[in-house]
Amino acid sequence: MDKYCTECGEAIDESLNFCQNCGHKLHASSEQDGNTVIPPKKQPKNYTKKQKIIMGAVAALLVFMIGGYTWGKSYFSPEKTAERFITAIIEEDYGKVQDLTMMQGESISQAEAEALVTLAKEEAHYINIETTNLEDFTNQNDLMKLIDNGKHLFIFPKYQFSLVPQYVDLDLPFKDIETTFNEETFPAKKNDERNIVYGPLAPGKYKIHSSYSGELTEAESDDVIILGDSYSDTVYHDVQLDAESTTFHLYNSNNSPIKNAYIEVNEQQIPFDESMNIDALGPMNLDGSVTATPIIETEWGKVTLEDIKIEEDYYELTLNTVSKELMDNLSEVILLYGEEYVEAHAANDATIFTAVTENVRENFQDDFSYNIEYGKNFTGQLDKIEINYDELTFYEKNEVAIPANFHFTASTYDIDEQPDLEERIDTVTLLMKFDSDEEKWLIDEASSYGLFSSNDFKATATLEGSQELHKATKSASAPASKDMDEQIEETTLNYIYSLVEAINADDYELVRPYIKDDSPLHGMQVDLVNRLVEKGMKQEVIDATVTNIEEDGDSWIVTTDETIKIIYSSGKEETSDYSWNYTVESDGNGVSLTNID
Template identity: 50%
Template sequence: MNKFCEECGSPITPSLNFCQQCGHQLEQSKQSNQATVPTTERQPRKYSKKQKIIMSAALTLAVILGGFYIWGNSYTSPENTVERFVKALQDEDHAAIRKLTGLANGSSLSETEAKAFILLAKEKSDSVHFNTLNLEEFSSENELFYITKDGKWMGIFDQYSFVLKPQYVELFLPFADVENTLNGKEFPIYENEDNRIVYGPIAPGIYQLKSSFSGEYTKVDSEEKVIVADTSSDWISHDVELSADYVTLELYNVNGVPIENAFIEINGQKVMFNEDLRIEELGPLELDGSVSITPTIETKWGNVESDSFSLEGNFHEIEVNTVSEALMGELSDVILLYGEEYVHANASYDEKVFTSITDEMREDFQSNFQYYRENNEHFSGQLDSIEINFDELQFTDGSHASVPAKFYFTSDMHRADEQADVDERIDHCDVEIFFDANTKEWLVNSSYSVGGWYSNEFHATKTIEGSKEFYEASIKASSSESEVASIQVSNEELDSLIEQVTLDYVYQLVEAINSNDYEKVSQYIKKGSALNDMQKDLVERLSDEGMTQEVINASVTSIEEVDGKWIVTTDETIKLIYESGKETTNDYTWKYTVEKEGESVALVDIGD
């Protein structure tokens, strides 16, 4: 039976004769030599007031400590930690989440990360599961985090917390110098190379990614929601899209006018095209259509400002019309002068009238005028107007250009003994113009007739009024007043005459086809002959088909007399131009039958 000190009430050790608490000397038990020891009655122990207070406090403390220990073990247990974690997610208590979680690298969650993680749990139930509080089930269903022992709480109880698997966001940027924030905050950069940047480690969550760029030409930004939740911590890849990019511009010189310089202006700055008429990697610029640019072309004939266009892609081929007002004015002047000189020179058959043509073209007119005089053909007429399509102006090199034009005449081709029966005449021509760098003048080098089919596709961009000055044919006496195509010559010149008439026939047949005017060639063909009917049908048929032709070359290779007739062999190269625009060039060898008709010759048949 335990014994207590009579002075302080503390338990005493039986082997000691004093109290360890107060030092009170204890009485020794008297041993009796008698066989029988009388039984003494135990008296109730009396405690002092102080002893009672101490005993009560000790008992209370023991109860409190015992209860606290039991509560502490329960509070810090894994099961209760799960409950507190789930409640913090449900209550969106980011402060509690920060206390209960951390990353595997030992870093704590920022407030931004805690909010992003709570949003992930709220919106992506497949990423964070808290439909059970059973520790084993909770751990197996959630792979983005795990529970682990995390030291001692108050130095006594085992403490537990959640470790979130670190996440990495890999961003592919459209260009350099793009700044990125997640939920308005900058995060550590794990890798950074070229236009790729990796942020991490960060906590799993749903983040608002804001990307922005501020450069020389534009400011753009974008916002996107990024879900960062990979259970293996693999990188989450994302393409950043901004409504801006670098732009490449390339000029297509529609008209071929020699360009000295070309540029655009943007934000008050002039940006030049290179020698290949390209601007490489301009920008970045906004590509939402809000940015418009206007190319300006510099030529020796002045500047041309092209139409403005909006940027909506990173490559633009720009078709530019390089014909300046000054250039159109110069070309209009020389074409008008040519038209006026044309009627004057044709009426007088005097090529010296021309001041607007090249020497080569002057020689062609000289030959034509000689032919017309010899064949008793005379021109009377006036220039009414000229239409020009400068949209189709085309430079073939730095000094040669061609432009479609329509010449409107009131005129007639007639014999010397006939009055001019004038009517409207329209010549559809492709006018070739040459720029003489020495004299700084434009000269007409050719005016090739393209036939009636061209009128359907012709669109006049400029109309010039002619003087309407009428020129009557200047009739001069000639060595012959005979029928058309009859040229009086001596017998020794007969072969030369046959060759000339045959070649003239070849060229005038093409003119007849191009103008749908058989009369232009009928003068070389004997009336009533097989060739007359054949070629009349040919002119009508090819004209209906919309075909035109051009003589590339024609020559007489032999003349042989047979039974009072002549078989004339020719080699001809003819370009055929179909209504579709397709062209073919063919070589022909023909044998024409030519008969003498009085002092004249005429073609009567054709064979191969």
């Protein structure tokens, strides 16, 4: 029977008292010397060192994997994710906040993370971070929702807070304003220059910085806005900057033939549009630091209006003057006309005029023919002329109307009388036309100045006359006689028209030549002129005719039909027909009116 080592279990030679395999010493007992059989011992497997290392590593890995899975399952759980998120907010760990959030499938920026943290820490009613319980946190915060967004390590669910996107609509005072949120520029969803919608942005409390840099000013402002609408409704915000735009309107009151009009600012020309508007000049600080110069280029030269130190957001400019060049040209012609007026009237000679149109020359010659026929003389001088260029009006490009006051020292008298010189003021509107053939301006009409008297006149320029006295050239004989009825009719009609002129001009002297002094009619018409002037009433002769002349002793009764328009101070107009009987008497040289019935 084989013999086995009790130590290693290997078979041994029976003749040996030790194991030839492991060296174990054998001690045989008396029982062993007999028939005792020792059972074989299981021989253990002998591993190499490399095998033992591998086996140890596998065992360690297995332990690590089991522990890691257990830890990961806990760490990446929804509850722990919420705890880490709240901790990141409290510790202002913006990078971790970015890792734990997303919006519309994208990561949020650091600026958004900062705004989100600020909102949570400063505005508790938007985000409540007082609880780390996931269920409570979810129920109390409707700006975010925890969602499963992929895998961590390809094993664990990746939970993130999905944020409700926010939108802000900025109302800007003007265009070209740059805006940042927490110092970051975001793209605009909608851009209408002065109305810009930004988004999506993460919920948060943002610092808004708006800035503008232009040619006329630089401006900036800082503000705070909260974006925390759980339904993604747009939040509206007005941006305030210490700068505004200014609007200009040019009123062409004198109807100047404008070729070009603009505002000059800092050597830059900003043009008016076809409606004579500049809708928005600026933006700028309305503190008077910016000066604008309105310039209007016309067919008759350039007009520069007064500088404007801009302090308002709207200016209405009035073009009521003309270029200096045009004023000088017109003034020269008007002064020449005034000097020629006294010279021509003294000589009763219309050919003296060189500054009038042929039409005006013919009208004056008709007047002079009457003076010669009836022995009317004129002696006088031009003292000065006052002109109101602010009320100059262009009718056409080459035709203007200008109010003027002519101051004379003069006398109109009969051939057998001596001149009684006194001050005389003629307030007229001069109609002037440019003669392209002669290349100069000419007087085409000199009519009464509307319904105004010399007292209403406001001068913007004064031209000094020569004050050279021109004496009348008297006729050698008395005026040629005229058919008496013709004289009476002419005098009566002249009286009717002159009376209306006297009322409108508040100047009784205009009708006095046709009324006998100290007659009843003289007193009545002086009172009439004064009364109607006080009431502000004006008149206009629509029609006047003499229907009958009847001799009555040394006088005549003249019947007229008259249509007169009355203009009240309120602007109301009334036209009436009248029939009057005038008493006309002869004074040896002519006839005049003495009474009315």
